[in-house]
Amino acid sequence: MSVSHQDSHCPSCQSRRQFLGSGLILGLGLVLPSLSVAGSFKQFNGDILVNGRQATSRTRIHAGSLITTSANSSTSFVIGNNAFMMRPNSQVKFTPQGNSRVSISTLRLITGGLLSVFGPGPKN
Numbered sequence: 001m002s003v004s005h006q007d008s009h010c011p012s013c014q015s016r017r018q019f020l021g022s023g024l025i026l027g028l029g030l031v032l033p034s035l036s037v038a039g040s041f042k043q044f045n046g047d048i049l050v051n052g053r054q055a056t057s058r059t060r061i062h063a064g065s066l067i068t069t070s071a072n073s074s075t076s077f078v079i080g081n082n083a084f085m086m087r088p089n090s091q092v093k094f095t096p097q098g099n100s101r102v103s104i105s106t107l108r109l110i111t112g113g114l115l116s117v118f119g120p121g122p123k124n
């Protein structure tokens with residue numbers, strides 16, 4: 001069987017493709033199900049900034065955080081049951097839900113590359 005034939009009969013493959021296409025068109029805006037756990041860094045390589053300040057292993061990622069990697073840096077971090085790995089020259093913004101500092105509603109990849117692995121639960 002060819003790959004395209006298998007893909008046409010795989011509903012989850014179709015929705016993944018649609019999700020990725022929509023994400024690329026929209027600048028990868030993703031609505032998350034109200035993450036209320038502060039995130040933490042698991043790996044550093046080079047200069048990582050959170051809201052314009054140098055990040056350390058103790059830096060927490062909250063709603064409203066803007067994470068930036070420089071040309072020779074990368075990082076991985078966890079928020080709730082979701083894992084993220086950022087490539088060099090990347091920037092991602094976690095938007096708060098309403099006026100909350102702890103509840104993240106969306107993420108937006110502004111520039112660069114971001115690999116995400118999401119735990120169970122609905123995502124839009």
